[in-house]
Amino acid sequence: MAITGLFLCLFLVGHLLGNLQLILKTGEEGRRAFNEYAYFMSHNIVIKVMSYATYLSILFHAIDGIMLAVQNKKARPVAYAYSKPGANSSSASRNMAVLGSAIFIFIAIHMSNFWWKMKYSSDPMPLHKITKVVDQESYDPATGVPVKYDVTYTFALTTTGNYVAVAAKNSMNNEEEVFVKVKEGVHIYDIRTDIEIGEGYKDLHSLTVAFFGQDRTKEGVPANKYAGLAVALYALAMLVLSFHLWHGFASAFQSLGMNHPRYTPAIRTFGKVFSVIVPLLFAIIPILLFINK
Ligand code: HEM
Numbered sequence: 001m002a003i004t005g006l007f008l009c010l011f012l013v014g015h016l017l018g019n020l021q022l023i024l025k026t027g028e029e030g031r032r033a034f035n036e037y038a039y040f041m042s043h044n045i046v047i048k049v050m051s052y053a054t055y056l057s058i059l060f061h062a063i064d065g066i067m068l069a070v071q072n073k074k075a076r077p078v079a080y081a082y083s084k085p086g087a088n089s090s091s092a093s094r095n096m097a098v099l100g101s102a103i104f105i106f107i108a109i110h111m112s113n114f115w116w117k118m119k120y121s122s123d124p125m126p127l128h129k130i131t132k133v134v135d136q137e138s139y140d141p142a143t144g145v146p147v148k149y150d151v152t153y154t155f156a157l158t159t160t161g162n163y164v165a166v167a168a169k170n171s172m173n174n175e176e177e178v179f180v181k182v183k184e185g186v187h188i189y190d191i192r193t194d195i196e197i198g199e200g201y202k203d204l205h206s207l208t209v210a211f212f213g214q215d216r217t218k219e220g221v222p223a224n225k226y227a228g229l230a231v232a233l234y235a236l237a238m239l240v241l242s243f244h245l246w247h248g249f250a251s252a253f254q255s256l257g258m259n260h261p262r263y264t265p266a267i268r269t270f271g272k273v274f275s276v277i278v279p280l281l282f283a284i285i286p287i288l289l290f291i292n293k
Contacts, residue, residue, distance in 0.1 A: 001064050002252035004057040009249065011054045012278055020281065022208060023288045028130065032157065034205040035128045038118070039159060062104045069097035099244040106237040113211060113230075118204055124185035126221060128157045128201040129166065138172075147172070156180075156188055158198030164188060212289035231286045238283035245275030 018041065021034045041047050118125060132153045140147050149172040155163035166188070169176040180188050180197060188197045203221075210221040212231055224230060249271030253264070 001061060001068070002255035004061040004064075005248055005252045007053065007057050008061060009245070009274070011050075011057075012282075016278060016281055019285050022205070022285055031128070031203075031205040034208075035157075035201040035203060038204040039201050042119070058104070058107060062100060065097055065100050096244065096247060099240050102240045103237065103244055106233075106240070110234075110237075114204070114208065117207065118202060124182075125202040125204070126206060127182065127186065127188075128203045128205075130155050130157070130163065156182075156200045158188065158200055160198055162198065164197050209289055212286040213292075214290060227290055231290045234286045235283045238279035241282075242275050242279040245279070246272060249274055 018034075018037050021030060021037060024030075025033050041051075117123075132155065134151050134153060136149050136151055138147050138149070139145065149170065151171070152169045153165055154167045154169075156166045157163055164180065166180050167176055167178045179191055181191050182188055182200070186200050186202065188200050189195065190197055206221045210216070211224050212227055212234075213223050214227055215223050250264075250268045253259075253267050253271075258264075258267070
């Protein structure tokens, strides 16, 4: 439990650093950075192995934790006649299984919100696209009078860093011309030659921003009607995570037999700082996405 717990703490740091890009960088730069990061995370072989180690650690940590709690209960089927647990243990340490189960439920819901949609949903994810409006001028062939109109081009960002034109819409007759077709959600093909032009990024950024946001994103992803509830539940889950880590972090070192008069107080202090700062930063992300609309 200690080893998987500490490995999951490392995962939390990595996941937090990636997610902070959602609030540290704004506009197209932020969107690009986050989508490039998500692509890297799902394509780099070392990260892929780490991801599977994370899923297995979550399962092992949860199952072993429940078994331990059941064993503890069985060891003392009759409650103490006089019990004042607060005298020598924190309430977090006595409720680790309940806190852990709540976090497990959070992770299951959370992965279905993002990870499942990104990897397995039958609804293809939107591609990372931008639009550009170009002013045009022409002449009416009948009268020779100059006419102004604009063309809205849609470009998709490919994983080689190029923006390829996907479609153009003419404001004069509102006709849309489509240049490419997209296969398997990401592979972009030239519509005339059927030659692949490149692979597009999935727009996980817009999905995440829309999930916690109150307004439709610039890219047209509809806002989540229940964004307020989602933000509140995420913040609550981070409070639970904080309590779990408050006891769990230092306890893992204790379980591994690392008990030293000089280092243990430092580990305890670090664990407490970690258990406050990491969940707090995680919670700030959905709150800011909600407030910033
Ligand atoms: C509250 C802020 C959070 C946000 C905005 C967020 C966002 C995301 C997003 C967009 C993904 C899918 C893309 C990816 O794999 O990187 C994801 C995956 C995941 N998240 Fe979170 N997350 C948050 C907090 C957490 C917390 C606190 C935990 C654990 C307790 C967690 C556990 C996971 C796991 C296990 C995955 C799958 C990772 C993988 O495939 O390797 N997330 N999250």
